Amino acid sequence: MPKAVSLFTGCGGSDRGLIDAGFDVVMANDTMGYARDVYLANLPETDYVLGNVADVRSFPEVDLLAGCYPCQGFSVGGVREAGRKINYLYREFDRALRQIKPKAFIVENVSGMRNANNQHLAVNQLTRFRMAGYKVDWSILDARAYGVAQERTRMFFVGIRSDLGVRYEFPQPTHSLPGEDVHGLPSCPTIRDRIEDLPLWPEGEYDNQPFHWYYLSRDRWRDWGQVSRTIVANSRHTPLHPVSPRLKRIGTDEWRFVEDAPARRLSYREAARLQGFGDMTFPETGGTRLRYRVIGNAVPPPLFKAVASAIPDIW
Numbered sequence: 001m002p003k004a005v006s007l008f009t010g011c012g013g014s015d016r017g018l019i020d021a022g023f024d025v026v027m028a029n030d031t032m033g034y035a036r037d038v039y040l041a042n043l044p045e046t047d048y049v050l051g052n053v054a055d056v057r058s059f060p061e062v063d064l065l066a067g068c069y070p071c072q073g074f075s076v077g078g079v080r081e082a083g084r085k086i087n088y089l090y091r092e093f094d095r096a097l098r099q100i101k102p103k104a105f106i107v108e109n110v111s112g113m114r115n116a117n118n119q120h121l122a123v124n125q126l127t128r129f130r131m132a133g134y135k136v137d138w139s140i141l142d143a144r145a146y147g148v149a150q151e152r153t154r155m156f157f158v159g160i161r162s163d164l165g166v167r168y169e170f171p172q173p174t175h176s177l178p179g180e181d182v183h184g185l186p187s188c189p190t191i192r193d194r195i196e197d198l199p200l201w202p203e204g205e206y207d208n209q210p211f212h213w214y215y216l217s218r219d220r221w222r223d224w225g226q227v228s229r230t231i232v233a234n235s236r237h238t239p240l241h242p243v244s245p246r247l248k249r250i251g252t253d254e255w256r257f258v259e260d261a262p263a264r265r266l267s268y269r270e271a272a273r274l275q276g277f278g279d280m281t282f283p284e285t286g287g288t289r290l291r292y293r294v295i296g297n298a299v300p301p302p303l304f305k306a307v308a309s310a311i312p313d314i315w
């Protein structure tokens with residue numbers, strides 16, 4: 001069984017995918033205590049090192065290194081400050097890569113990395129990884145095409161050590177997108193497929209803060225037969241559950257419920273299902289917001305599994 005080290009591990013979306021793809025994750029690392037707690041409650045075999053990656057001085061020898069730096073650097077906000085942060089974090093990944101020299105690595109990040117403002121960062125990372133001795137390919141993948149019932153696109157870099165003489169090819173879709181049947185593949189699953197069996201009003205498991213103007217500045221509703229909108233880390237911005245009345249547009253960036261009926265956000269448990277996790281254990285050491293946060297930060301396990309499984313047999 002090939003061995004892996006995971007950095008920026010969070011609660012383990014990437015690692016669930018690696019394990020499902022046949023890897024043994026021997027070490028994980030993150031700064032967030034609650035992410036560690038959720039991880040170990042669900043994947044207890046891994047040595048999870050809690051703390052800043054910059055303080056991890058040595059890594060075990062493994063075949064694969066995986067890492068998903070945080071994405072704040074690529075979203076709105078002070079570009080210069082964000083730039084400094086992300087430079088620092090991918091340098092840490094690069095340091096681990098040069099120390100371990102694994103046969104392959106996988107990096108996941110938000111697709112915003114290819115936008116004009118951030119392109120230099122993507123190019124910088126590619127250059128570093130190539131200089132570290134890897135043939136590197138990148139792609140933007142749509143999670144729906146790999147069986148995830150959610151709108152989520154992510155950027156991946158996959159590198160294979162140059163001396164192995166093998167090139168990586170990103171996996172072909174396993175599911176057709178909504179409204180498409182071009183590949184003769186099964187349709188991607190819907191919200192119904194993933195959460196219909198769960199209670200309709202799971203008290204205490206969803207964020208019930210009021211729907212403020214920012215929340216109602218866009219359409220947060222999807223029906224049972226559709227895929228979910230993106231599951232985010234901030235519980236206040238979590239999409240609506242289909243039991244809620246639909247929203248209608250009443251102006252620029254202004255939406256209203258079509259009727260005065262009870263409405264709610266998806267619960268953290270439903271969010272986990274829609275990310276492609278199975279049923280997870282959430283330890284009591286963290287409350288509702290932290291539960292949403294670790295789930296929203298995660299890579300959908302089926303997507304990471306597909307990327308990892310597409311690495312040729314170099315182990």
Ligand SMILES: C[S@@+](CC[C@H](N)C(=O)[O-])C[C@H]1O[C@@H](n2cnc3c(N)ncnc32)[C@H](O)[C@@H]1O
Pocket residue numbers: 008009010011012013014015029030031032035051052053054067068069070071294297298299300
């Ligand atoms: C996008 S999330 C990773 C998601 C994770 N791979 C998963 O699939 O569940 C990025 C993670 O990086 C962690 N992080 C941020 N700065 C860090 C640092 N300096 N050292 C270690 N982890 C850090 C955050 O706490 C967060 O959990």
